[in-house]
Amino acid sequence: MAAVTQKQKDEVISNFQFEGTLLSQEPYGSGHINDTFLLEFEIAEMGRLKVILQRMNREVFKKPVELMENVMGVTAYLRERIIENGGDPERETLNVIPTKEGKPYYLDSCGDYWRCYRFITDATSYDQVEKPEDFYESAVSFGNFQRLLAGYPAETLHETIEGFHDTRARFEVFKKAVADDVMGRADSVRKEIQFVLDREDVADYFGELLDKKELPLRVTHNDTKLNNIMIDDKTGKGICVIDLDTVMPGLAMNDFGDSIRFGASTAAEDEQDLTKVSCSMELFELYTKGFIEGCGGKLTEKEIRLLPMGAKVMTFECGMRFLTDYLQGDVYFKTHREGHNLDRCRTQFKLVEDMEKKWQTMQEIVEKYMNV
Ligand code: ADP
Ligand code: GN1
Ligand code: MG
Secondary structure (H helix, E strand, C coil): CCCCCHHHHHHHHCCECCCCEEEEEEECCCCCCCEEEEEEEEECCCEEEEEEEEECCCCCCCCHHHHHHHHHHHHHHHHHHHHHCCCCHHHHCCCECCECCCCCCEECCCCCEEEEEECCCCEECCCCCCCHHHHHHHHHHHHHHHHHCCCCCHHHCCCCCCCCCCHHHHHHHHHHHHHHCCCCCHHHHHHHHHHHHCCHHHHHHHHHHHHCCCCCCEEECCCCCHHHEEEECCCCCEEEECCHHHCEEECHHHHHHHHHHHHCECCCCCCCCHHHCCECHHHHHHHHHHHHHHHCCCCCHHHHHCHHHHHHHHHHHHHHHHHHHHHHCCCCCCCCCCCHHHHHHHHHHHHHHHHHHCHHHHHHHHHHCCCC
């Protein structure tokens, strides 16, 4: 996507319902998909107010209007549940700031879609686990999120990315990327390509169970990275699940698994020194405990038994997606250096191998929390 220009931002900012004087505007966060900015306003008598302004990635999200319909529906529903539970809806769910026309998004003259959220203050979104308790809290929050949305009318949700966690379909896309080899990179990554091809059974696993109707579809988040949750700086509690672009019917195991691949890793997602990368069983156990508790008894025994498989499938899928993007010329994920997607792919495959070694332990851990 073309870089955001200042002229474009000026147009966008003047079209949202902001008050006060704009003091600053900075690129913000480390998401791989949208362009995020932090704006700060000075409002007479009220003081300073921060907001998050985002350009939605239109190559990734083909239907931004429908996407915002999902976000409005889900946040309104969560707001009711939070109020019922005596919580603070201003901090515990995303709050969309509308445009001057009262819409939840602004379409600019370049054809880009933008949206705006109130900034959640005194809270942090972590790119890596700093304190194990934070990871536990994120597990409770993502579990809670699923529990709170259990009654949401799933049929009203739009599929914002078709087949988002259809690992089987992604395997086919991967094979095509290898065959097309548009950048001429395939020869240099034969080992990684073989790693994927050797694991077609992993790609097929959940698809086959879904075909046999053996797994429940739930309203899930589908992008449960640690940095998609805000942790309260004072209480240390996970307060708000953010990045709602991919809330769709999905599998509980995948929400669990995507958190593990990112947060239970002992290194960053793009670490180049693979000796630092492993899947921590301590963090795996903490997350398992928190997630099962957060889901509040809603998960079936079968789902709980399949949590380790969720971790493996999501890590494998993500590595395969990074490799596909590398082969296709880095067109999907934001990259900040040469070979960035390849580095990311390698950490994921290292994690998959490590999980394969620790498989027995992972099974034993989930069994331990089966009846909490
Ligand atoms: P992406 O899809 O690109 O990951 P996100 O919606 O996750 O975009 O936003 C990127 C980052 O911006 C988040 O990881 C978080 O640090 C920050 N962020 C997003 N929304 C808010 C918010 N309402 N309050 C505070 N920080 C936010
Ligand atoms: C993207 O948007 P962000 O950065 O939270 C991606 C996830 C990947 C993740 C890998 C919509 O998440 O699916 O797991 O990068 N989101 C989308 O870090 O593709
Ligand atoms: Mg994000």
